[in-house]
Amino acid sequence: MKTEALFVTGTDTDVGKTWATIALMRRLQHQGLIVNAFKPVAAGCVEQAGQIGNPDAWALQKFSSKSFEYHEINPYAFSKAASPHYACEGVCLDPEVIIKSYATLRSQSDFVVVEGAGGWFSPVDERWLNADLSKCLDLPVLLVVGVRLGCINHALLTAQTIRESGLACLAWIAVVLDPNMIAIQANLDYLHDKLEMPCMGVLPHLGDADFDFLAEQIGLDILKN
Numbered sequence: 250m251k252t253e254a255l256f257v258t259g260t261d262t263d264v265g266k267t268w269a270t271i272a273l274m275r276r277l278q279h280q281g282l283i284v285n286a287f288k289p290v291a292a293g294c295v296e297q298a299g300q301i302g303n304p305d306a307w308a309l310q311k312f313s314s315k316s317f318e319y320h321e322i323n324p325y326a327f328s329k330a331a332s333p334h335y336a337c338e339g340v341c342l343d344p345e346v347i348i349k350s351y352a353t354l355r356s357q358s359d360f361v362v363v364e365g366a367g368g369w370f371s372p373v374d375e376r377w378l379n380a381d382l383s384k385c386l387d388l389p390v391l392l393v394v395g396v397r398l399g400c401i402n403h404a405l406l407t408a409q410t411i412r413e414s415g416l417a418c419l420a421w422i423a424v425v426l427d428p429n430m431i432a433i434q435a436n437l438d439y440l441h442d443k444l445e446m447p448c449m450g451v452l453p454h455l456g457d458a459d460f461d462f463l464a465e466q467i468g469l470d471i472l473k474n
Contacts, residue, residue, distance in 0.1 A: 252473075253360055254355065254386075254388050255388060255391045257270050257273075257364045258393070259368050259393040259407075260392070260395055262368060264395025264426065265452065266393045269452060272466070276464040279464060282314075283359045284313070284361070285358045286313050286361070286363075287309075288309055289365075291303035291306045291323050292331060292332070292333045292336040294326050294327070302326060303326050310323075322354075325337075325346075327340070332367070332372060337374045341375065342374045347382065347385060347386070351363065367379060380414055387416075389419040392404070392408060392411065394423045396425045396433060401439055418445075420448065422467070425451065426454065428454040450466040451466060453466070
């Protein structure tokens with residue numbers, strides 16, 4: 250496995266990044282790899298079993314190969330379910346904290362999947378965007394395309410912006426959000442033709458998560474090149 254880490258971003262918020270992240274983790278784990286997840290920033294925390302945390306970050310913690318404390322998976326957790334630039338309430342991200350946390354996970358992993366917060370240009374505090382997080386970690390990018398009306402425009406714009414940032418957009422994964430969308434396959438065919446990077450897989454719409462099934466929809470060939 251040549252690629253050893255990816256930064257996962259999306260064409261928008263709520264496009265299936267966490268499901269795609271966990272599906273990729275499970276696919277890699279099925280290959281016998283130690284795979285852990287990192288979510289540097291999350292907004293929208295709830296109480297669970299007496300602890301405060303973000304549901305997506307908890308899911309990533311649950312499916313990681315090794316046991317880590319919550320703050321190691323998600324060092325910046327903001328309470329309000331709002332854009333992190335508002336939810337952070339003046340807290341400024343320290344890049345050294347993020348780099349150190351990532352390095353700890355990386356040292357105990359064969360592969361690390363880093364999930365951003367929202368889309369590529371979504372803010373993560375009052376100064377930084379998700380794009381800045383990815384640059385800070387210097388990781389290739391996996392783009393999650395939420396398949397619904399408007400996805401072609403969102404996907405092409407995001408892919409172009411990632412390339413212009415100087416980072417490699419390694420691949421994309423489609424997540425079908427609207428199973429009743431007209432001409433889903435035609436939209437996917439268009440994206441296959443126009444996006445310059447390969448597609449790692451198409452995750453069908455499911456009412457409930459079945460991550461082992463979703464893992465089967467993902468190909469790993471691009472990570473071996």
